[in-house]
Amino acid sequence: MTFFRDNIDAMTPYIPGDQPIGGEGIVKLNQNENPYPPSPAALEVLRQFDGGTLRLYPDPMAREFCRTAGEVLGVPPESILVGDGSDDIIIMIARACLAKGRSVVYPVPTFPFYFTQAQVEDAQIVAVPFNDDFSVPIDALIQAGGTVTFVANPGSPTGVAPSTDQLDYLAGKLDGLLVIDEAYVDFADQNALALADRHANVIVLRTLSKGYSLAGLRLGFGVANPSLLAGLLKTKAIYNVGVLSAAVGAAAMADQDYHNECVARIVASRSKLVGDLAGLGFEVVPSQANFVLVRPPGGNAKAVYEALKARGILVRYFKEPPLDDKLRITVGTDKQDAVLVEAMKDLL
Numbered sequence: 387m388t389f390f391r392d393n394i395d396a397m398t399p400y401i402p403g404d405q406p407i408g409g410e411g412i413v414k415l416n417q418n419e420n421p422y423p424p425s426p427a428a429l430e431v432l433r434q435f436d437g438g439t440l441r442l443y444p445d446p447m448a449r450e451f452c453r454t455a456g457e458v459l460g461v462p463p464e465s466i467l468v469g470d471g472s473d474d475i476i477i478m479i480a481r482a483c484l485a486k487g488r489s490v491v492y493p494v495p496t497f498p499f500y501f502t503q504a505q506v507e508d509a510q511i512v513a514v515p516f517n518d519d520f521s522v523p524i525d526a527l528i529q530a531g532g533t534v535t536f537v538a539n540p541g542s543p544t545g546v547a548p549s550t551d552q553l554d555y556l557a558g559k560l561d562g563l564l565v566i567d568e569a570y571v572d573f574a575d576q577n578a579l580a581l582a583d584r585h586a587n588v589i590v591l592r593t594l595s596k597g598y599s600l601a602g603l604r605l606g607f608g609v610a611n612p613s614l615l616a617g618l619l620k621t622k623a624i625y626n627v628g629v630l631s632a633a634v635g636a637a638a639m640a641d642q643d644y645h646n647e648c649v650a651r652i653v654a655s656r657s658k659l660v661g662d663l664a665g666l667g668f669e670v671v672p673s674q675a676n677f678v679l680v681r682p683p684g685g686n687a688k689a690v691y692e693a694l695k696a697r698g699i700l701v702r703y704f705k706e707p708p709l710d711d712k713l714r715i716t717v718g719t720d721k722q723d724a725v726l727v728e729a730m731k732d733l734l
């Protein structure tokens with residue numbers, strides 16, 4: 387006896403990275419969290435927050451936040467839809483666009499949550515393997531002709547970013563919706579935000595979880611043509627972003643100086659980490675994100691993952707090929723990265 391639809395019973399749930407309780411002394415490089423604290427200006431808003439206002443419902447559209455985000459990004463606030471993290475926007479897209487007989491297309495390996503949501507809606511799933519260098523197989527994605535096509539820019543867990551020109555071309559060739567998931571774009575050389583204006587079938591997803599050190603706040607958004615957002619809005623939980631998240635998030639986005647400083651540090655640490663691991667014989671996929679996908683010498687990624695875990699260093703291991711010989715390592719502070727590199731030296 388089951389309460390659930392057949393496709394829900396058949397599903398494998400999404401498994402997040404390990405989240406140690408307490409976590410004292412743990413070097414946590416497995417969920418692509420930002421190693422630096424949130425903006426001091428955002429933390430000040432949190433400290434000064436008048437708890438009495440929590441009695442009232444928030445603005446369902448978080449318009450104040452959209453105004454700030456729109457100003458920072460140079461897009462009209464009406465082209466922004468807020469979410470309880472960008473995961474929430476992915477759920478809205480799936481609910482609004484997918485069903486049995488409709489299809490989801492994405493290059494693999496990628497963020498498994500696209501697969502999860504496609505399964506929830508019982509949609510057909512077309513997973514197109516990346517090219518050997520993890521570049522996006524543009525022609526194969528066009529050929530697949532999905533109702534919804536997801537491309538992460540930069541990709542996760544690869545860190546490889548398609549060029550904006552490639553995405554522009556893809557958007558123009560697709561009849562369906564193109565979701566460009568820019569969760570890690572803060573750390574990349576270019577972004578595809580302009581495509582949300584240029585193409586009626588493009589939505590660009592952003593989050594404050596990675597680049598703004600606010601994974602625990604739960605705030606993300608989609609940028610698209612207002613007519614596209616109007617459709618998604620029908621599937622949104624009414625008050626999906628709390629007043630506290632919106633206020634703290636707006637202050638964080640307004641503080642671009644701090645954001646740029648943290649990003650610059652992480653990008654510098656990424657180069658150093660890549661050099662150090664390559665020096666130890668790791669194969670490193672060139673990354674535009676705040677993590678690196680690496681293959682340890684010999685390729686026994688599982689053993690390395692477990693040995694690191696035993697030393698209190700968490701990295702991400704995925705057991706399915708073609709990732710089962712690789713590890714995804716979040717770029718931490720230089721100090722955290724040095725602990726990791728020392729441990730690797732020891733293990734090899």
Ligand SMILES: *Cc1c(COP(=O)(O)O)cnc(C)c1O
Pocket residue numbers: 470471472473474497538542567569592593594595596601604605606
């Ligand atoms: C982290 C991540 C997200 C979403 O993060 P939220 O915390 O829900 O905003 C979306 N896509 C990718 C590829 C991610 O890695």
